[in-house]
Amino acid sequence: MTSHPYNRQTPSVRRKAAVAVIVRQRRLLVIRRSQNVPAPGKLCFPGGGIQPNESEQEAVVREIAEEIGVSCFPQQKIWHSQTSWGTDVAWWAAEIAEDAQIEINLDEVAEYFWLRPAELHAHVDLLPSNHEFLSAWKAQTFTIADFSDPFARHADD
Numbered sequence: 001m002t003s004h005p006y007n008r009q010t011p012s013v014r015r016k017a018a019v020a021v022i023v024r025q026r027r028l029l030v031i032r033r034s035q036n037v038p039a040p041g042k043l044c045f046p047g048g049g050i051q052p053n054e055s056e057q058e059a060v061v062r063e064i065a066e067e068i069g070v071s072c073f074p075q076q077k078i079w080h081s082q083t084s085w086g087t088d089v090a091w092w093a094a095e096i097a098e099d100a101q102i103e104i105n106l107d108e109v110a111e112y113f114w115l116r117p118a119e120l121h122a123h124v125d126l127l128p129s130n131h132e133f134l135s136a137w138k139a140q141t142f143t144i145a146d147f148s149d150p151f152a153r154h155a156d157d
């Protein structure tokens, strides 16, 4: 048996998820998953499973409201992947208001951070599929508006 964090899911059930990539001042909004959810303690983006009859954008909006208590505005689908445990993940660039007050739902989220892509890439607790996302970004498989060279050192870093 493999030991990935989601291996208790039935392989024949293809699940879909949508996550929000939220950027502020060259940093990404990252959550640490609580102890009550699969992959406890891992770092990832806010997001989650898409419910039946829900669009990817609707799932992003709902999950971000549930997890971090803010309104979120999906802008563009930037990537799509399939995890090693068979979940289809849609990666959406999304915005929150500059003055949005983040209030995490402690049932699902232990804490949140704003991290540079390089810091996240090097983090030992990063969810493996998010590592793949960062590698694809680094390889310019996709781009994110106003953030063309995410791993370059910057004067403000």
Ligand SMILES: Nc1nc2c([nH]c(=O)n2[C@H]2C[C@H](O)[C@@H](COP(=O)(O)OP(=O)(O)OP(=O)(O)O)O2)c(=O)[nH]1
Binding pocket: 006, 016, 017, 018, 019, 037, 038, 044, 045, 046, 047, 048, 049, 050, 083, 087, 089, 127, 129, 130
């Ligand atoms: N939330 C989130 N899920 C991610 C990321 N990267 C990634 O591969 N996933 C995968 C893990 C899961 O297979 C799926 C959604 O996970 P989840 O556990 O957050 O979703 P959820 O709370 O809605 O779970 P459920 O209620 O649908 O069972 O997407 C990410 O950055 N954030």
